[in-house]
Amino acid sequence: MSVVTQVSHGTTTRRVGLVGWGAIGQVVGNALAEGRVPGAELVGIVDNRTLDDLPAQQLNFEQALESCDLIVEAAGQSVVREWGERVLAAGVDLMVCSSGALTDADLAERLRGAGPGRVYFTGGAVGGLDLLQAVRGLGPLTTVRLTTTKLPRTLIQPWMDQELTDRLKRAEEPVEVMRGTAADVPSKFPKSTNVAASVALAVGDPRAVEVVVMADPAATLTRHVIEAEGSHGSYRFEVNHRPDPVNPATSQVVPHAVLRSLDAVLGRSGMVL
Template sequence: MSAVRKAGLVGWGAIGRVVGTALARREVPGAELVCIVDNRPLGDAAPAPQVAFEEALERCDLIVEAAGQGVVREWGERVLASGTDLLVASTGALTDEELAKRLLNTGPGRVYFTGGAVGGLDLLQAVRAVGPLDEVRLTTTKLPSTLEQPWMDEELLSRLRTATGPVEVMAGTAREIPVKFPRSTNVAASVALAVGDLDAVQVRVVADPGAHRTRHVVEASGPLGAYRFEVAHLPDPDNPATSRVVPYAVLRSLAALAGRGGQIL
């Protein structure tokens, strides 16, 4: 492996632009942006060459996914089989247990994921090492427009569009929810990956026209105590389904993978 991680970025959207710009400016010691993969022509807006996925695998030793769950499903195994590492931002894809198993068993590349818009995952992992958590609940509250999905019937869409206060859109497990909201509930998958059990995490998705900040509340109890984490993020102005903090979580993960400088792990 080279001393400097040669990173290829997949996706030039709300997350990718921030991550790619920081990499291009060498703001992550030990990592450089080598190329960008996106199905849209980027022209002069791209700070690195825009290439096809196959060429990115030849140029890079690390692929950073910032384009959605479909990329992980379609390309994840090929990335790892080529010997290239993969950093996943769209953790919702890993709620497909068969896919997750294949990714973990494919090599020689290694797969990593970022916690994204939620904190406390390291603590949940520490508690899980002692014994299973008794109860884990996640409540995610977002603007109604960011939660609309093609599968919704007219009654539910009408409830979202006419809501004057919080409305529960769906409740289920971390196995079920990310499939229904592929761009809005990666946090559910991140919590489940930390806990180690998709079915143990109970998720509520709430639409609130007054939710000027995207809110995630994690409540858990286990053999060592009880825990509650709450975050309230500003949504990205270009893509309100994504919190503005997410690309910076990706950059922190990149810094850890590059292995430069001291930090809390």
């Protein structure tokens, strides 16, 4: 998200519903339940499994829409596709973690036309998005490339043929898994390439972002390298994250990026950077 500087003269508690109780949802949910996000009250958790020992009551989606005014999606792109419009039409705001869903042009257009709820997205595992957004004011970027490198086993997908699957399983050196644009790659790797969608949203055009997905059996960190260039300058950002031990397809930092975004959206008193 963009850098937010806000001065507030009062706060209103927002009733938050959390969708998904996985690696991201558990960190976010426990932080909300412990009061670590001022202005937020965790009302309930939505998950398609029956769960025990939750820090808030388990709700179905309809109950969440009735009792919450902000839904945090931490369960995958399919939730955004299935429920996004209904959330907004109910007057509930939606924070999207699985930003890959927003590279679907038809879905993005429908969400823009829905309301009165609003959509927010979190940058997750990558930085520099505010600068890319600002650069758009100077003119279009001629080149934008994202290279993402992860462990091979986190990139294996059901649509892959046996040859590619075996190649990833047996890889002893880096393998280029896919090259395309941010308009098509995120749908192929729904749990691994949300960064591509975040870069595309910052740039303003998914087809302008080239995405290269690399598998490296020697990778101990997940690496994202953004390279952008235009007549007004050139930019390069590189981040290296430890994978989440529970879900190596995501980075440990992602839930903390969500909490930071919630801080900004909820308008914490004082100055927020």
